[in-house]
Amino acid sequence: MAYNSNSNLKSPHSLSAIVLAGGKSSRMGQDKALILIHGVPLLQLICNIAGTLCNTVYVVTPTPEKYQHLSLKHCQFVREVPLPQENLSNPASTKITLPLPHGPLVGFAQGLAVVQTDWVLLLACDLPKLQAEVLQDWVRELENIPQDAIAALPRHAKGWEPLCGFYRRSCLPVLNDFIAQGGRSFQAWLAQNSVHILPLPAADMLFNCNTPDDLAFVIDDKQ
Ligand SMILES: Nc1nc2c(ncn2[C@@H]2O[C@H](COP(=O)(O)OP(=O)(O)OP(=O)(O)O)[C@@H](O)[C@H]2O)c(=O)[nH]1
Numbered sequence: 001m002a003y004n005s006n007s008n009l010k011s012p013h014s015l016s017a018i019v020l021a022g023g024k025s026s027r028m029g030q031d032k033a034l035i036l037i038h039g040v041p042l043l044q045l046i047c048n049i050a051g052t053l054c055n056t057v058y059v060v061t062p063t064p065e066k067y068q069h070l071s072l073k074h075c076q077f078v079r080e081v082p083l084p085q086e087n088l089s090n091p092a093s094t095k096i097t098l099p100l101p102h103g104p105l106v107g108f109a110q111g112l113a114v115v116q117t118d119w120v121l122l123l124a125c126d127l128p129k130l131q132a133e134v135l136q137d138w139v140r141e142l143e144n145i146p147q148d149a150i151a152a153l154p155r156h157a158k159g160w161e162p163l164c165g166f167y168r169r170s171c172l173p174v175l176n177d178f179i180a181q182g183g184r185s186f187q188a189w190l191a192q193n194s195v196h197i198l199p200l201p202a203a204d205m206l207f208n209c210n211t212p213d214d215l216a217f218v219i220d221d222k223q
C-alpha cells in the first residue's frame with residue numbers, strides 16, 4: 001500500500017510537496033510569503049502543514065535568501081532560474097531568456113524536476129485557511145486514482161484549483177512540452193489532460209490572500 005491510513009500519513013517514499021513562493025505580490029504590495037498570519041509568516045504556515053504529510057517540502061523561488069530565516073522544517077529550496085525562450089518557429093530566439101517571475105506553471109515545472117516521489121502536493125503560499133485534515137483525506141484517495149489521470153485537484157465553477165492539489169511526477173515531460181510551446185496557463189494545460197476531481201468539503205480552505213483587504217479579512221476572522 002502506498003499511503004498509510006492512520007493519522008500519521010507520512011510515508012517515506014510516497015509523497016512530497018512543492019510550495020510556490022516566487023510571485024510578484026503586486027496586489028498585496030508586499031511579499032505575501034512573509035506576511036504574518038496570527039504571528040506566523042504565511043510561507044512558514046503553509047510549509048508546516050505540508051510537512052505534516054510529506055517528508056520533503058520543496059520551496060520554489062528565485063530568491064531563497066529572502067526566506068532562509070524562517071523556521072521551515074522538512075524544507076529544501078529550489079532556486080528558480082530564467083527559462084530559455086523556445087520558439088520553435090524562430091530558432092534565433094532561443095538565446096532570449098524570459099524574465100522572472102515567469103509564472104506558477106514554470107515554477108512548478110522547475111520544482112517537479114527535482115521531485116523523487118510518484119506524487120507531489122502542489123501548494124500556493126497564499127492559502128491562509130489551508131486545512132491539514134482535508135489534505136490528509138485527499139492523500140487517502142491517491143491510491144485509487146486512475147493511472148491516466150496526471151493530477152487530482154479540487155474544482156470550482158470556472159475551472160480547476162491548480163495550486164492546491166496533487167500531480168504525478170510522470171507528468172513532467174508533457175508539462176515541459178507544453179511550456180516549450182509557449183504554454184503558461186495551468187487551466188489550458190490541465191484541459192488537455194485527464195484530471196481527477198477531489199471533493200472540497202470546506203470551500204473557504206482555498207481562500208486566496210491576494211490583497212490588503214483579503215489580509216484584513218483573514219486577520220479579523222477569529223475561526
Ligand atoms: N515559484 C514561482 N511562484 C510563483 C510565480 N508566480 C506566482 N507564483 C506563486 O503562485 C502562487 C499564486 O500566485 P498569485 O497570487 O496568482 O500571483 P502573485 O504573483 O503572487 O501575486 P500578484 O502579483 O498579486 O498577482 C503564489 O504562491 C505565488 O508565489 C513564479 O513565477 N514562480
Ligand SMILES: [Mg+2]
Nearest residue numbers: 126208209210
Ligand atoms: Mg493568489
